[in-house]
């Protein structure tokens with residue numbers, strides 16, 4: 001296998017981008033990060049891709065954990081694509097630093113804009129970040145940048161990790177430092193009476209955080225806050241405090257069965 005693309009996704013945006021890239025490359029395969037996270041992670045291919053969403057202007061915990069465990073060498077070409085709602089912060093710089101500590105580097109890092117996937121109303125940090133960034137958000141989607149990304153990857157060219165503005169990066173790093181260590185307990189979800197016990201939420205949870213107690217799913221405290229359980233529930237039965245019901249979303253190109261491969 002020439003290229004292995006490892007991906008993490010909650011609502012399908014990152015999987016959709018990863019799939020588009022794989023379909024344009026020769027001899028490439030997709031590997032779900034949650035499916036390999038508990039094992040021995042061998043990156044035995046000359047080209048390695050990592051595709052994942054931005055969480056709080058940084059990397060999701062499971063993706064950071066994955067990079068720590070990844071066995072990789074400096075002769076492999078590494079690229080990353082992070083999907084976000086317009087504000088990547090220094091997510092790709094965080095990845096670059098992690099790879100440098102492992103004796104290698106991020107050769108190319110792209111940030112692309114996809115639909116925001118959180119169901120909660122915007123909190124004070126998001127409102128502040130929007131004020132800081134005003135109109136300078138990144139705007140192009142993975143599809144709009146597909147041929148450019150594929151050209152860079154195919155020719156193993158260097159492409160500096162893309163970031164937001166210097167001010168937003170500072171703000172984002174501060175919030176990430178405070179918030180990410182607490183994210184595991186932020187997912188205080190519950191299922192209402194519409195729940196049909198299809199158990200999709202349990203099957204797609206990347207961190208096995210959902211168990212079935214008596215007649216309903218129950219959420220534990222090992223959450224990545226990926227939004228998969230709430231956004232893929234066929235009955236819209238999963239809720240969280242301060243939710244905006246208009247924000248039900250999952251990527252239109254991805255099916256719930258695609259997310260179950262983990």
Ligand SMILES: Cc1cc2nc3c(=O)[nH]c(=O)nc-3n(C[C@H](O)[C@H](O)[C@H](O)COP(=O)(O)O)c2cc1C
Nearest residue numbers: 010011012013014053055056057084085086087117
């Ligand atoms: C916990 C969480 C934090 C997020 N933080 C950011 C952020 O800091 N900046 C941003 O632009 N988008 C942010 N988003 C939006 C997602 O990065 C975006 O919708 C992404 O494409 C979702 O990818 P997925 O469908 O592969 O899960 C956040 C989403 C979640 C769930």
Ligand code: SF4
Nearest residue numbers: 195196198199201233
């Ligand atoms: S996905 Fe929705 S309907 Fe299915 S078990 Fe979970 S909460 Fe219930």
Ligand code: SF4
Nearest residue numbers: 205223224226227229
């Ligand atoms: S409990 Fe829901 S939000 Fe938390 S990791 Fe599992 S699927 Fe994602």
